[in-house]
Amino acid sequence: MEERIGNYYRIRQGKRQDPESVRKSLQKGYGIQHPERINGYQGLFFGQGDVFASGEVYERMKNETFRSFVMNSLRLFEKENYGDISKGDIEENGESRWLGNGDKVFGRYGFYLDNNYLGRKEYDDCIRIRVWNGNTWIVYDSEPDMFLLLDEEKENGQDSPDNTNNTAVQGATPDAKEEWKTGEVVTNIEGIEFLREYRAHPEKYLSLSPLQRMPVIERENKNTTHFFWNAGILEGRRPYFARCWKMFHVINLTVYVVSTGLNDWDMNHLFVPMMIRRGLLNADDILKIPPCNIGKTWQEGYQYYVIHLVLKDEKPQQNIRWIGKTFTYDELNRLNSARKTAET
Secondary structure (H helix, E strand, O other): OOOEEOOEEEEEOOOOOOHHHHHHHHHHHHOOOOHHHOOOHHHHHOOOOOEEEEHHHHHHOOOHHHHHHHHHHHHHHHOOOOEOOOHHHHHHHHHHHHHOOOOOOEEEEEEOOOOOOOOOOOOOEEEEEEEEOOEEEEEEOOOOOHHHHOOOOOEOOEOOHHHOOOOOOOOOOOOOOOOOOOOOOOOOOOHHHHHHHHHHOHHHOOOOOHHHHOOOOOOOOOOEEEEEEEEEEEEOOEEEEEEEEEEOOEEEEEEEEEOOOOOHHHHHHHHHHHHHHOOOEEEOOHHHOOOOEEEEEEEOOEEEEEEEEEOHHHOOOOOEEEOOOOEOHHHHHHHHHHHHHHHO
C-alpha cells in the first residue's frame, strides 16, 4: 500500500540534515563561533522534508509526460524559480526561505498537453507547489489546500507524514482549540478584554482596524441589522476585528486583518482554515469551503484585508458558521465612550 496521509501521497522521502553537524562545518569553514546568527542561516535547511502530491496529481503522475513535468517543476522550485507568480510573491518567498522558517514559499507551474506553448495564453493544467510544516505539497491550482488542516503529530490513532509507516491514513479534522501553525498565538483573550489589552500595549501587536473605536449608528435603511462583533489574535501577533450584520435576509460576516506580511494568495487559501483552527468558524464539510470575497482598504496609514463571508443561518447551501464568542455593540460603545471621557 502506498504511503499517504489523508488524500496526499508521498512521492519523495526527505533527506534531513543534522543542524548541529551543519553548524560545526560552518564554524570550521568560516571561523565563526555562531554561524546560526547570520541572516539566511535557516535557508540552508529549506526543502529537506518529504514531498507529497494530492491524490489527483498522484494518479496523473502515472503518465510519464506529466510525471516529468511535475518533477521538473519541483526542481525549479527548489532552485528558487517559482514559475508564474508575481514579483511581490517572489520577494516574500525569498524572505520566508532565507529569513523565516520556509513556510508559505510557493510556486505555480503551467502544463501544456502537446508541449506546444507558442502563441498560447492559457495552460492546459496548472499545479502549485508549497512548503508547509517542513514538507512540500503539490496540488492542482483548483484544489483547496487541505494539507493545512492535517495534524503534525500522531493523534487519535492517526499518523503524521513522518510516521506513515506504509499505512493509509485519513486526514484529521481540525481541532478548534489548536493554534494556527504559522506562528505561536501570543494571547487567547477576545472581545472587550482584548481591546483593553491591545490599547494598553499596542507595541506588542500588529495594527488592529480603527473600526474598534467607531460607534455603531443605526442606518436609515431598516433592512440592515447589526448582530455582534469580536476581536482577538488570529495568528502570531496579528489581530482581527470581526463584525456580523444582516442585510435583508442574508447574514454577513466581515473580518478586517492588517495586510503586513500577507498576500492575496494567503487570504484566499488560508483564511478560513485559520479561522477554523482558532475556534471562530465551523464548516459542515471542510472539502467544500466556499471562497472568500476579499478586498482591501486603507485606514489610518495601514492597509487591511477585508474578508466577507455569508453565514449559513439564512443561506442553507452555505457551509460556514460562526462559533466564536459574540459581543454586543452596546458593550463596544460603552467602552469607547469611557475611553473618550477619560481622554478629555
